[in-house]
Amino acid sequence: MLELLSTRHNPMIDPALHVWGWEVPVYLFLGGWVAGAMVLSGWLLRRGLVEERPSVVRALPWIGLVLISLGMGALFLDLEHRLYVWRMYTTFQPTSPMSWGGWILLGVYPVLALTGVATVPAALADAWAPLGALARRLRAPAARDLLGLANIAIGVGLGVYTGILLSSLGARPLWASGALGPLFLVSGLSTGAAFAHLIARDPGEQSTLLRSDNLFLVTELALIALFLIGLSSAGAAPAQAAGLLLGGPYTAAFWVLVVGLGIALPLAIQSLMAAGRVGHTRVAPLLVIGGGLALRFVIVAAGQFSAWP
C-alpha cells in the first residue's frame, strides 16, 4: 500500500494536472485539419488537376486560412500572458516544438494565400488585372509544382508538430510515444480528405478523395494499435498510462467516439461507397471530422491525467 498526502493545492495542478482545457485540443484539431488540407492541395496541384475540373483546391486554401485563424485564436485564448505573445517571434528555440510550430504557422499563411490566388476562378482573375497576372505566373508548371511542394512540406510539418508538441513533454507517460506525431499527421490527413470529399463536386475527385481517406483511416487504425502496444510494453508508467484508454476512465470516449464512430464506422461506410454498394452520403466524412476532434480531446485530457509514479 502507498498512501500519499500532500499539502500542495495549486490551481490547475492538483489533484491532477489540467492546465489545458478545450483551447489546445481545438487548436491541435484545426491545425491538423489544415495540415491535411495543405498536403492534399499540394498533391492535387502537382497533379495538375486544377485546370481540368472544378477542383476542391480552389476552396481549400481559403477555408484553410479561416480554420488556421480560428485555431490560432483558440491558442491565443489559452495563453495566460497574452500581451506577451510577440515574444514567440523574437527568438527561435530549436529544442521547443512550440517554437517550431509558431514559425511554421507563419509559413502557412503565405502558402495558403498564394495557392488561393493560383487557383482563383478565371472570371475573378479577369476582373482584376494584377490578380490575373499573378495567378497566371503561379500557374506556370514550375511555379505550380513549387507551390504544391511548399503545401506538402508545410502541411507535413504542421501535422507532425501538433503530435510532437505533446510527445516532447516527457512528464506525461501517455504522450511519451513516437507514434503520436505520425498519428496526428495521419488523423489530420484523414480529416482534410474527409472535408475535401464533403465539398467536392467533381465525381472523379470525390472518388479519389474517398479512396485516399479510406487509406488514411486504415493507417490511423494501425498507428493507434502501434501507439497502444508501444506504451503497454514500455514499462510500468507508460503501461499504466495506456490503461487509461484500455479499461480506465477514458476508455469509453476513446473507443466509442474516436475509434468506433470516428474511424471504424466511416471506414465501413466509405468502403461500401467505394465498392458501389451504398450511395454517396455526407455522414461518413462528418463522422471522420468529429472523430479527429475527439482524438485530440481524449489524448490531451488523458495525457494530462497520466503521471510518472
Add this chain to the structure above:
Amino acid sequence: MTRFGMAIDTAKCVGCMDCVVACKTENDVPDGHCRDWIAQRVEGRLPDLRLTITSERCNHCDRPPCVTCCPTGASHVHEYGRVVLVDHDKCIGCKACVASCPYGARFMHPEGYADKCTFCIHRVEQGLQPACVEVCPTRCMTFGDLDDPHSEVSRLVAGRRHFVLKPDAGTQPRIFYLE
C-alpha cells in the same frame, strides 16, 4: 562550475511546514499557491507501516524538460549555480512547462506567467541560504554546490543512502532525500 542542489534528511523532517511559510513570505507567493509543500508517504501493510515526510519543490533538474519545451526562452538555466528560473517578461503563459514538469512544481501566477521555486537565488547571490533552509527548525535541509566534492551537500549525498523523486522521468533531479 557551481551547480546548486539540496539534500533533505527525511529522518529529521517533521513536516512542520516552516519551509512552506518561509517561502511564501520571502517570495510573496500568491494566496492559494505554493512553491514548496510537504508530502507524506505511508507505505507498507499493517502493522509494518513506514512514514516518509518530504519537503518538495522544483528539483532544478540537470535535464529540465521545462527549459527545452519553452518556446520563448523564458524558462532557462541561470548561469550561476545552474538554477532553473523563469524570466517573467518573456513568458507568454502557454503552460507547456507546467505540463512538462513531472513533479508538478510549476504553477501559473495570477499575473499570467509560470512560477516556481528559485532556490531563493536572490538570497544565495548575497551569500545567504534559501529561506526554507534558513528557517528549518530541525536543520534537515542542506543547500550547496554539488560540483564541489568538499561541500556539505556533496558529502551528504556521497555518504548517505538517498533517493530522488520520480527517477524514471529521466530529468536527473538535484534534490536528494536522505534516508
